[in-house]
Amino acid sequence: MNVSLQWLGDHVDFSEYSISRLDELLTFAGIEVEGVKSLPDHLVVAQILSSGKHPDAEKLSVCQVDDGSGTPRQIVCGAKNYQVGDKVPLALPGCVLDAGDGKTFEIKEGKLRGVDSLGMMCSAKEIGLAADADGLLILPPDLKAGTPLSEIHPAVFELEITPNRPDCLSHLGVARELAALAKKPLKGRAHYGETQTPLRPAKAEEVRLESATCPCYTARILRGVKVGESPAWLRQRLESIGLRPINNVVDVTNYALMETGQPLHAFDLAKLDGGIVVRNARAGETFLALDGKEYALETDDLVIAEANKAVAIGGVMGGEDSGVTETTTDVLLEAAYFAPSAIRRTARRLGLHSDSSYRFERGVDPLQVAGVSEFATKLILDLAGGEADPELLVAGSPGEGPPPVALDNDYCRAVIGADLSDATIEGILVSLGLEKADGAWKIPSYRLDLQRPIDLVEEVARVHGLDGVPSATTAWFSPASKADESYDFLRSLQDRLASLGFFETRNLKLISDAQLADDFATNHRGMNPVRLKNPLNDEQDHLRPGLVPGLLASASRNVRFGNGDLRLFEAGRVFVATPKGEEIEHEHLALLMTGARVRRNWTDPKPKALDLHDLRAVLEAICPEGLNFVPVADAKLLCACSVEIGLGKKAVKLGLAGIVPPARARDLDLDAPVLVAELNLKKLQSATTGDIAHADLPKFPGSSRDVAMLVPGDLPAGEVAAFFEGYEEPLLISAELFDVFTDPTGAKLAPDKKSLAYSLLYRAPERTLGASEVEAAHAKLLDSLKRALNVEFR
């Protein structure tokens, strides 16, 4: 809402307040100042007395201007759009103008191409009155030279009023609030509650209320008004806060709205057929509003109707053909109270937001309806002549006003945590217009937000401010929660992965339908992705069921930015739905590696591309001992492996690792093999955070034997490893594969064979093994191995 400082001055004298002090006062009232439009000092009206050519610059002219001082002032000027005698804004030396981008510049006396120039004549843009302007701003001729421009264009605050404070949606409301905070008296009344005009219950044929949405409707008939242009003061007031003047009657309704917060509507009485009916819209009813658009109404929309048709959408907007125009002579002035939620619903559904609906949907002061009607009537008669019917027609009742609220001052002190005296607490409430009566506080009718003791505490805290409240800190201990444990586990993982050369990424949790195809985490569990009902666009219509789609998108983006060697990870939440539609959220960890194993460098000018074994090395580095990679079939991954801890039935499946199908990778501009893994973080955490127990170190040396064997080329090494794993020989401690050899040419080895070489360690816990014992055990093992896997030893 725009609030004019000059207008506020009608109610409170803020003449000694600077703009920035008022800004602070508003801010600490809880009213956000989004901007202040004000003209700088040293900017005055000047009249151009003469204009001559600049001796050295064709595009410049040298002017003498009257700045009100009595002595002509010389200004060099580049604009061409003026005539001698015009009045223009003149920035005198010392004037600080906005240069855009938060910078300012100060006008100084100087020379332009060798000619003295003692100031600057300005365009509307240069003084911030327009976003764009060509040439000097030509001011109205009746202004007096030397007049500060800030008097013609007073400062205007752009305020953001929080939804709990509809009482501040008017100049009077803001003034009331500021007066309380600045401890200043209001010049006039605080409220338009009182009326001189006699109220008369409307007859049913005059005004009929048929909807609970409108508890109170008043109508005042004005006859013989002369519709025309409003006087300059009124036009200027409306223009200063961004409203367009229309005619004196409509302008008064707008003025009264901005003054009091009570919306009004003026109908051309001649265009109303019969009395007013306030009713809900009929099914299928349409309405042509004064914005020229036709609206389809529903039965919970409120309309103001005459005998045949609706003439306004109640509280929202009047009709195209019932408004006050130049030909209007008799006016019906509506002032009413509409229930907030119904107006909100209608305005929102129709996308039709007006200054009226904005206030009704937040809540206007019902007890002000008659008073504001009277205020506007008087002003219309002043400006447009005519006569008003002596009585105000009233249908329904505005009610009693808000009930009183009791406040225990101790409760107030307990919530705030400051030792405020009773006098301080009560003084604040009194300054806000509350009155203490019978042990409770009588609430002003405009303060719809004050309903409970805590609401009064808020007022005290707000006005008192937190500067006057001590800063208390009480140290305390909390037991670690599950979330703490997860957080700490993740932090250690993040650090380990960073040390392994991985960058942590954070991808959007909303992904496209197409990206779902990149996910391999869901399809193993019979789960479905979770789709939004109202996505913003096709790119973000699903919650991610896994992390790999996002990682792939990030990898693809990096490749396009020239970074093809990538180690990325993400830890975060993923979402799936059970076949029954119940959503489940999991925490996952995903890794992606692609490109060269190291950056090309002088020690390794042709580094090898990362392969699946690099990914597995990383997984082994971040997972506890006993990690197994079990090949599985997967439609979305090449060489897919189930990443498991432990063996057989006890194995815990942490997730999947594999290679993104090269065709898909190439679609994403990823030419090198892309290795990915996605693990369930909670499972990894519980597998990792088992008890750690010390085992005695071996006291006696072991003895190792190497064995090289020829096996079929397609025999997975895992089968040999599994043989060693399951081989029952207490002396065998470990079997480590140290060489894999193949020869596709067949020269050294048959092309369908491969050679695997293992180093086997034998050791006894309680003695040094003799050579013969080792030999015997080794020979037995080789024999079993040969029979089990049909290998040949080399």
Add this chain to the structure above:
Amino acid sequence: MLAQLDTIQTEALAAIAGITDEAALEEVRIAFLGKKGSLTAAAAGMRDVPAEQKKDVGQKLNEVREAITSALEATAAGLIAKKDAAAFANLDPTLPARPLPKGGLHPLSLVLDEAVKVLRRMGFALAEGPEIETEWHCFDALNTPADHPARNESDTFYFENGKLLRTHTSSVQIRTMEKETTPVRIIAPGSAFRRDEIDATHLSAFHQLEGLYVDRRVTLADLKGTLEYFFREIFGSKTEVRFRPHFFPFTEPSFEVDLKLQAAGRAAKWIEIAGCGMVDPAVFAEVGRKRGDAAYDPEKVTGFAFGMGLDRLAMILYGIPDLRLLIENDVRFLTQFR
């Protein structure tokens, strides 16, 4: 015999002086000290030496062996030292290091961790809740009117079953109070979602840090002290903090917190950083109704809550100009936070 030994020593020392490599060293050792070496042969002649000379000759023999051996050892040591020096002679320490891949954490993780460290020191424990929420947890229980604009489908993501993506982490306040009894002192970092087009200052999914402290006699003074301490730990002990009255449906009184911060080359100005307030008694009443007990009797407990945007905190702390940088994961960007 003594003269013969002198000759052997002279010959041997001359031969040793001419040695330039380890092979030659071994040859010389064998020539003099080997099984068939000249000194070994001479020593074998001891048995022919008359008894009265045995002592002198034996002594001489030992002297000569000692001299040859130590000369050989000294030469060997010299050869090894030379070889060691040669091994590193061509090493150029000014060459670039052999690279290891470098990694790092996302700036949001760093900011979060800073915040979590401070708040844990102050006795807050972490808490979490689902991101797919019920309308009750996200709005109703937080005293948000049924026709509040935040509930609109134009502002909030919904699912066909009526659930929604939480619009703030404040729903974790409710989740926590549902299952824990007082005292409750938690922080809940997490994602929140709003139906905003993504641009430099908006993300459809963003990150918040929520805080809640509920107990008997929790006051606005505690809230003030807690947040002042927190922000001064993050932004420096001299940071000015102000509490500006504001409105949130679920706190009363409510404040926005501004910090006076200075970006490089600019005048210090107040920057909005968090929202906070005393938990509205209506929130306790609704939680109590759901729990069916008096653990959160609004007459007996009070509490404060606060929430802040982690993305915004990261922008301010690191001078990040555009929120989209936080979701693009450009390695050139991520490298800056190591």
